[in-house]
Amino acid sequence: MxxxxxxxxxxxxxxxxxxxxxxxxxxxxxxxxxxxxxxxxxxxxxxxxxxxxxxFKFRGAFNRISRLSDVEKERGIVAYSSGNHAQGVAAAAQLNGTHAKILMPADAPRSKVEGVLFWGGDVVPFDRATENREALGAAICEAEGRILVPPYEDxxxxxxxxxxxxxxxxxxxxxxxxxxxxxxxxxxxxxxxxxxxxxxxxxxxxxxxxxxxxxxxxxxxxxxxxxxxxxxxxxxxxxxxxxxxxxxxxxxxxxxxxxxxxxxxxxxxxxxxxxxxxxxxxxxxxxxxxxxxxxxxxxxxxxxxxxxxxxxxxxxxxxxxxxxxxxxx
Incomplete structure (x- = not known):
């Protein structure tokens, strides 16, 4: 391997x-x-x-986002998540002086969506059965220059x-x-x-x-x-x-x-x-x-x-x- x-x-x-x-x-x-x-x-x-x-998701999100440069923080964050990574990213982004845009499944629990909004993140819903979250995230990164913070592949x-x-x-x-x-x-x-x-x-x-x-x-x-x-x-x-x-x-x-x-x-x-x-x-x-x-x-x-x-x-x-x-x- x-x-x-x-x-x-x-x-x-x-x-x-x-x-x-x-x-x-x-x-x-x-x-x-x-x-x-x-x-x-x-x-x-x-x-x-x-x-x-x-x-636990706050741990990884903060460890990743806190290492961004000032220039990267100005560009903002994008992430995709059913909810827990989304909230961790939104909180870590706010604590580190940047902004998060989060792709969340349309059927994500309401409590998790509310948590992202509380921490100042923007929620972009998608259909997890028919849409590819990785492709959607990549498109946002390309269009807006944001930094991707993946849920686990980092x-x-x-x-x-x-x-x-x-x-x-x-x-x-x-x-x-x-x-x-x-x-x-x-x-x-x-x-x-x-x-x-x-x-x-x-x-x-x-x-x-x-x-x-x-x-x-x-x-x-x-x-x-x-x-x-x-x-x-x-x-x-x-x-x-x-x-x-x-x-x-x-x-x-x-x-x-x-x-x-x-x-x-x-x-x-x-x-x-x-x-x-x-x-x-x-x-x-x-x-x-x-x-x-x-x-x-x-x-x-x-x-x-x-x-x-x-x-x-x-x-x-x-x-x-x-x-x-x-x-x-």
């Missing part, structure tokens, strides 16, 4: 952590005795749903996301814990690439598992085949935050060597995990953001007798969707 020349390394995560100091929230590592008893394992949940803008984005894993590793070490398994959601693969790098540095033997929606389990299938697989559909899961066509080229170069396996969860399992997080951990997590916890709670990964760290990656959920979860409870 040939790898891109600009793969991030562990030192880039350390550098990103310094840049994010005082900007990003150091999110807590949560535990619950009832969940441990139910699972027969020791479970730690990294609550990135409590991060600035409500998801070494500084990956390094920024990896600071969530760095924090979790430091928190676990402070508690005297060594995880056997780390479970993280995977869309384009930027977060799990950075988290995997940070966790493997601290705990070389740890297993890294990807959690994805059923029907959009491109990482799981790619690990099985040894090549990047593509999903047949572009829509059709409640986990809007982690629906992507295929693993990124840059992220796959890391994930193909770091990941142990993948687990695919149903919409119902995501909703059930949302309720478990609310009931036992007292946090609100969106469907895509709770995928890792859902994979563990549904038994998709064997964790019996092990120490496990999962990431709850986003909490930007509309009331109607949360009510769907409550109805199942």
């Amino acid at each position: 040939t790898h891109p020349v600009d793969l991030p390394v562990y030192a880039d995560i350390l550098d990103a952590a310094k840049r994010l100091e005082g900007k990003a929230v150091e999110t807590p590592l949560l535990r619950n005795d009832r969940l441990d008893d139910r699972l027969g394992a020791k479970l730690f949940v990294k609550a990135e749903c409590l991060q600035r803008t409500g998801s 070494p500084r984005i990956i390094a920024g996301q990896g600071t969530a894993g760095l924090e979790a590793a430091n928190q676990l070490q402070a508690l005297g814990e060594r995880p056997d398994i780390v479970v993280c959601c995977a869309g384009g693969g930027g977060l799990i690439a950075g988290v995997g790098m940070a966790m493997r540095h601290a705990f070389p033997d740890v297993e890294i598992w990807a959690a994805e929606p059923a029907g959009f389990d491109d990482h799981k299938r790619s690990l099985a085949s040894g090549r990047r697989e593509t999903n047949e559909r572009l829509t059709g899961s409640i986990c809007d935050a982690i629906i992507t066509p295929t693993p990124g080229a840059l992220t796959w170069a890391l994930n193909s060597t770091q990941l142990t396996g993948g687990a695919a969860i149903s919409d119902g399992e995501a909703l059930d995990a949302m309720i478990a997080a609310w009931r036992h951990l007292k946090i609100v997590v969106e469907p895509g953001g709770v995928a890792a916890l859902a994979a563990v709670l549904s038994g998709k990964i064997d964790i019996a007798g092990k120490t496990v760290c999962v990431l709850a990656t986003g909490g930007n959920v509309d009331a109607e969707v949360f009510q769907m979860a409550l109805a199942r409870a």
Whole structure:
């Protein structure tokens, strides 16, 4: 396999952590005795749903945008996202004195659109089933001279996301814990690439598992085949935050060597995990953001007798969707 020349390394995560100091929230590592008893394992949940803008995405966006030159900041930013990267980019742009224009699917959750508008970003809707967001973004860049900040195919984005894993590793070490398994959601693969790098540095033997929606389990299938697989559909899961066509080229170069396996969860399992997080951990997590916890709670990964760290990656959920979860409870 040939790898891109600009793969991030562990030192880039350390550098990103310094840049994010005082900007990003150091999110807590949560535990619950009832969940441990139910699972027969020791479970730690990294609550990135409590991060600035409500998801881990702020980390990578700020690490990338804060490095722009003054001339580039004057040109402005363009990004595409179903919502969490959009909010992270909009916030990081405002904090760094530039402006963001965000391409968002027309069916993006209302709470995520409102978050972008709050941070001063402009929202450009598109149809994710019929329009190509990369092509639309490239057209805006060409017409307006803006700088593209992609959701995952960027070494500084990956390094920024990896600071969530760095924090979790430091928190676990402070508690005297060594995880056997780390479970993280995977869309384009930027977060799990950075988290995997940070966790493997601290705990070389740890297993890294990807959690994805059923029907959009491109990482799981790619690990099985040894090549990047593509999903047949572009829509059709409640986990809007982690629906992507295929693993990124840059992220796959890391994930193909770091990941142990993948687990695919149903919409119902995501909703059930949302309720478990609310009931036992007292946090609100969106469907895509709770995928890792859902994979563990549904038994998709064997964790019996092990120490496990999962990431709850986003909490930007509309009331109607949360009510769907409550109805199942």
